[in-house]
Amino acid sequence: MRAFLLAALLGIPAVLPAPAAAARGGLPWVRDDYAGALSRARARKVPIVVDVWAPW
Amino acid sequence: MQAHVLSDERLVRQAGRFVWLSIDAERERNAGFLSRFPTSGYPTFYVIDPVAEEPVLKWYGSAGVKQLERLLDDGLLALRAAGGSGPDQALARADRLDAAGKVEEAAAAYREALVRGGASWSRRPRAVESLVVALLLADRAEECAAAALSEGAGLAAGSSRANALANGLSCALEAEGDPPWRAPAIQELEPLVRDASRIPDLLADDRAGLLDVLARAREQAGDAPGARAVAQRLWRLLEAEARRTPSAELRASLDSYRVSAALALSRPALAVPALRASEKALPDDYNPPYRLAILYREMGRDGDAVAAADRALSRAYGPRKLRIYDLKASALEHQGDGAGLEATLAEAVAYAGSLPEVQVQGGVRRIVERMRARLEKARG
Numbered sequence: 559m560r561a562f563l564l565a566a567l568l569g570i571p572a573v574l575p576a577p578a579a580a581a582r583g584g585l586p587w588v589r590d591d592y593a594g595a596l597s598r599a600r601a602r603k604v605p606i607v608v609d610v611w612a613p614w
Numbered sequence: 615m616q617a618h619v620l621s622d623e624r625l626v627r628q629a630g631r632f633v634w635l636s637i638d639a640e641r642e643r644n645a646g647f648l649s650r651f652p653t654s655g656y657p658t659f660y661v662i663d664p665v666a667e668e669p670v671l672k673w674y675g676s677a678g679v680k681q682l683e684r685l686l687d688d689g690l691l692a693l694r695a696a697g698g699s700g701p702d703q704a705l706a707r708a709d710r711l712d713a714a715g716k717v718e719e720a721a722a723a724y725r726e727a728l729v730r731g732g733a734s735w736s737r738r739p740r741a742v743e744s745l746v747v748a749l750l751l752a753d754r755a756e757e758c759a760a761a762a763l764s765e766g767a768g769l770a771a772g773s774s775r776a777n778a779l780a781n782g783l784s785c786a787l788e789a790e791g792d793p794p795w796r797a798p799a800i801q802e803l804e805p806l807v808r809d810a811s812r813i814p815d816l817l818a819d820d821r822a823g824l825l826d827v828l829a830r831a832r833e834q835a836g837d838a839p840g841a842r843a844v845a846q847r848l849w850r851l852l853e854a855e856a857r858r859t860p861s862a863e864l865r866a867s868l869d870s871y872r873v874s875a876a877l878a879l880s881r882p883a884l885a886v887p888a889l890r891a892s893e894k895a896l897p898d899d900y901n902p903p904y905r906l907a908i909l910y911r912e913m914g915r916d917g918d919a920v921a922a923a924d925r926a927l928s929r930a931y932g933p934r935k936l937r938i939y940d941l942k943a944s945a946l947e948h949q950g951d952g953a954g955l956e957a958t959l960a961e962a963v964a965y966a967g968s969l970p971e972v973q974v975q976g977g978v979r980r981i982v983e984r985m986r987a988r989l990e991k992a993r994g
Binding site: 608 | 620623625626628629630631632633634635636637638639640641643644646647648651653656657658659660661662663664665667670686689690693899900901932934
């Protein structure tokens with residue numbers, strides 16, 4: 559949990575580390591497609607893990 | 615987070631337990647998801663029940679690999695636990711309330727879980743972290759700081775202790791007005807956060823975040839030399855990370871701290887070489903030129919700031935683009951380029967109008983309102 563969470567929630571800019579969009583390792587990520595992920599999760603009967611991120 | 619943790623090969627063993635969805639909050643196509651599952655900070659993790667389409671666990675911010683694996687276990691627990699009187703079941707109920715945005719009820723449920731779990735409960739550190747954040751989100755600043763002291767300070771050295779204390783200190787620092795509890799809370803929490811910032815094996819961005827909070831505490835205390843000393847410590851940490859980090863992507867993940875440390879030291883030029891290296895290594899990423907524009911603007915190099923902002927705008931999308939327009943407008947105004955200023959503000963306001971409402975909230979909305987007012991003034 560980031561220590562500067564409050565700053566982030568208050569909209570204080572320019573203090574959040576930037577995640578790199580390409581680095582996704584070996585996990586089979588579904589990108590920007592909630593409906594597709596939902597459909598797969600229901601078919602496999604497993605929950606969905608969602609990483610909500612911003613590129614800054 | 616993505617650069618540091620989600621690419622870790624150890625997580626591959628978790629692959630079959632979930633469907634993994636990545637949501638770029640800046641993408642317009644994700645507006646529907648964000649309306650349904652709102653968040654106030656990034657990154658945010660959800661575990662979602664696909665049958666009910668309800669979130670059962672929500673986690674703000676970064677986590678190490680082991681911590682993330684425990685969170686995934688807790689997500690499954692929250693999905694499956696129904697009733698029961700043990701601490702794990704109480705935690706599951708708290709997590710579901712928290713994920714549903716019922717943060718006050720969640721805080722009460724986290725307290726209940728802590729009572730049931732006792733001092734040796736294995737999930738205690740995470741429950742304490744979640745309790746402090748729930749109180750923060752519920753705008754219960756006094757309780758947030760008090761919980762950090764009463765519960766966070768009792769945890770063993772580790773990321774949960776560090777983050778609970780730092781979030782408690784943030785609650786005290788940002789408390790509205792100057793209530794009587796505030797100064798004593800800061801007095802107790804600040805040295806604990808300072809000690810926590812030296813805990814071995816913290817994630818680099820967590821440690822940088824702790825130093826950021828400590829710098830704010832010194833600034834608020836009017837202690838400019840103290841704030842500068844913290845910023846210097848942050849800069850040394852970033853230099854050490856840059857030396858030991860193998861990839862440009864990993865180095866760039868701490869660039870925002872490079873900018874804030876250089877600005878806090880009143881030496882914006884200090885961070886320019888690192889940011890130029892990031893732009894060269896990551897030519898599709900709008901962040902390095904945006905951050906360079908911030909530095910150049912502070913250095914009074916308005917032409918370079920405008921050029922860097924233009925490079926950033928050519929690569930950017932989503933609400934972040936509005937902050938870049940705002941920065942460019944500031945440099946143009948400083949240059950005395952009235953025509954350029956008006957054109958930039960008009961472009962920005964038109965762009966804001968094209969975004970879904972869910973992407974123009976909070977601080978972004980305030981920026982748009984400010985730019986709209988400046989545009990009206992510029993047009994006379």
